[in-house]
Amino acid sequence: MQELPLDADGHLYVFAYGSLIWRPGFPHLGHEPALLRGYHRRFCLWSRHYRGTPERPGLVLGLDRGGACRGVAFRVAAAEAPAVLDYLESRENPNGENVYHRRLLKLRLAAGREVRGISYVADRSHPAYCRPCEQSTAATIARGAGKTGTNREYLENTARQLASLGLADRRLERLMRLVATSGD
Numbered sequence: 001m002q003e004l005p006l007d008a009d010g011h012l013y014v015f016a017y018g019s020l021i022w023r024p025g026f027p028h029l030g031h032e033p034a035l036l037r038g039y040h041r042r043f044c045l046w047s048r049h050y051r052g053t054p055e056r057p058g059l060v061l062g063l064d065r066g067g068a069c070r071g072v073a074f075r076v077a078a079a080e081a082p083a084v085l086d087y088l089e090s091r092e093n094p095n096g097e098n099v100y101h102r103r104l105l106k107l108r109l110a111a112g113r114e115v116r117g118i119s120y121v122a123d124r125s126h127p128a129y130c131r132p133c134e135q136s137t138a139a140t141i142a143r144g145a146g147k148t149g150t151n152r153e154y155l156e157n158t159a160r161q162l163a164s165l166g167l168a169d170r171r172l173e174r175l176m177r178l179v180a181t182s183g184d
């Protein structure tokens with residue numbers, strides 16, 4: 001059995017930077033803003049399940065190398081950790097696609113304390129990995145739709161939730177403006 005990626009305080013921390021922020025789907029004891037250094041939030045993964053189809057892929061967020069990312073750290077009780085990790089693996093890598101690597105990373109919580117937490121980092125070697133220009137990203141998001149909704153909803157929900165937490169993301173806000181003017 002693999003050792004659980006718990007912090008020294010005995011909890012599992014899950015760093016959310018996209019839809020997990022507004023739809024975690026797992027039990028947690030609380031959450032707070034957090035900073036992750038060394039990665040940034042980017043629409044860099046084709047989505048053929050959740051926000052697109054095989055014929056018309058959408059885009060979803062991934063953590064990509066470089067920079068920093070403000071998001072949310074969810075605190076999970078150790079007893080819940082195995083089930084939460086299983087849930088996250090099936091959610092983030094549907095059908096065993098493995099577009100993300102789960103990583104144990106250092107997070108700085110809003111109060112300044114550092115914890116070890118897991119997050120899902122984009123696999124740059126996976127065929128779903130991409131780095132479209134901002135205009136292409138906006139056009140794809142404007143038309144993308146999959147089994148969990150539209151790409152536009154995904155972008156808007158993420159940007160609005162971040163802003164409500166005082167973590168506004170200028171790149172996402174600029175993308176929302178571009179999506180609004182790109183047409184469908």
